[in-house]
Amino acid sequence: MSLLELDDVKVHFPVKKGLVFDRTVGHVYAVDGVSLQVEEGQTYGLVGESGCGKTTLGRSVLRLVEITDGSVNFDGTDLAKLPAKEMRTFRRRLQMVFQDPLGSLNPRQNIESILSEGMAAHGIGGTREERREKIRDILTKVGLPANALSRYPHEFSGGQRQRIGIARALVLEPDVIICDEPVSALDVSIQAQVINLLEELQESLGLTYLVIAHDLAVVRHISDVIGVMYLGSLVEEAPSDALYAEPRHPYTKALMSAVPVPDPEVEDRRERILLTGDLPSPANPPAGCRFHTRCPWAQDTLCATERPVLKDVGGGHKVACHFAAEIAAGTVERTAASVVPATREEMTDRVVEAAAE
Numbered sequence: 001m002s003l004l005e006l007d008d009v010k011v012h013f014p015v016k017k018g019l020v021f022d023r024t025v026g027h028v029y030a031v032d033g034v035s036l037q038v039e040e041g042q043t044y045g046l047v048g049e050s051g052c053g054k055t056t057l058g059r060s061v062l063r064l065v066e067i068t069d070g071s072v073n074f075d076g077t078d079l080a081k082l083p084a085k086e087m088r089t090f091r092r093r094l095q096m097v098f099q100d101p102l103g104s105l106n107p108r109q110n111i112e113s114i115l116s117e118g119m120a121a122h123g124i125g126g127t128r129e130e131r132r133e134k135i136r137d138i139l140t141k142v143g144l145p146a147n148a149l150s151r152y153p154h155e156f157s158g159g160q161r162q163r164i165g166i167a168r169a170l171v172l173e174p175d176v177i178i179c180d181e182p183v184s185a186l187d188v189s190i191q192a193q194v195i196n197l198l199e200e201l202q203e204s205l206g207l208t209y210l211v212i213a214h215d216l217a218v219v220r221h222i223s224d225v226i227g228v229m230y231l232g233s234l235v236e237e238a239p240s241d242a243l244y245a246e247p248r249h250p251y252t253k254a255l256m257s258a259v260p261v262p263d264p265e266v267e268d269r270r271e272r273i274l275l276t277g278d279l280p281s282p283a284n285p286p287a288g289c290r291f292h293t294r295c296p297w298a299q300d301t302l303c304a305t306e307r308p309v310l311k312d313v314g315g316g317h318k319v320a321c322h323f324a325a326e327i328a329a330g331t332v333e334r335t336a337a338s339v340v341p342a343t344r345e346e347m348t349d350r351v352v353e354a355a356a357e
């Protein structure tokens, strides 16, 4: 059994209306049937556009949002069924690192106070002096000076603050860390340093990660397995190398074709797929395959009526697409209107726009 197993997890937020009597008039299908496994000591990377449900899924593991249906098994226990009191113990073992380090650190607390707060709450670390010793040790592990103890969050750079966020998770001796957009608020040069740090810590402490990011480049090197999410569900899952070598779902192909390649010759030979249309609302998702309204290969009836399930298609890939085999074999026609052979300038614009979002 995997350390963390999600089975058909759904999170549907009710949409309410009315001043006196709250009426539920619909639902936001933020997460709509996600199953995935994270193996001990490995990293699962979850990618997808903003609004596809990545954060909600991560939060549902920690029960920061309650799931509507499905199960979240951690080390053999279904967390979704645990009484709140028992969940406390598991909360220590499952920690989260957030996107915005400053927003998640209290500006009026010094670093020692921030890091010892959780330790005290979970009864970790013994006496004050022992706790301080442990914090010093963790600060060294995350590459911060020991004198950081008495300083305040605003005295640190963005990258250092994210290191404090990581240290705050580590002092609780977790098994799993859910990193939600861990580097997207940081400069590109600093991003690699923080990703490297996460990798080193994984190796030395045997940690298991679920890394959530909108940027494929961020999860590529750190992930063993990558899941691609679109409108509340997984459309493709594959070992990291296999996903990059040969994306199989049309949505993954489109995401991948927007990532610039350093080699100009490869760049010129690449198939470019620009998605037309906006991401539909998760409150009113399209029937059938949720991606069919933007899919360059969508076929008339089946794609618009029947929702595909994630299926093993060989080579380590699991894909939710009725025509995955035909697309790979080149035997299914594209609808020309939705595939635009973009120039390199257009692709660069798109990547810059995405980075600025």
Ligand SMILES: Nc1ncnc2c1ncn2[C@@H]1O[C@H](COP(=O)(O)OP(=O)(O)OP(=O)(O)O)[C@@H](O)[C@H]1O
Residues within 6 Å of the ligand: 013, 028, 029, 030, 048, 049, 050, 051, 052, 053, 054, 055, 056, 057, 214, 282
């Ligand atoms: N508490 C809530 N009540 C109602 N709708 C919600 C709630 N939380 C999230 N949503 C909606 O659920 C959908 C998925 O949101 P979520 O934040 O999980 O996506 P995301 O992929 O992490 O995007 P981002 O990267 O922008 O955070 C969005 O449409 C969002 O508006």
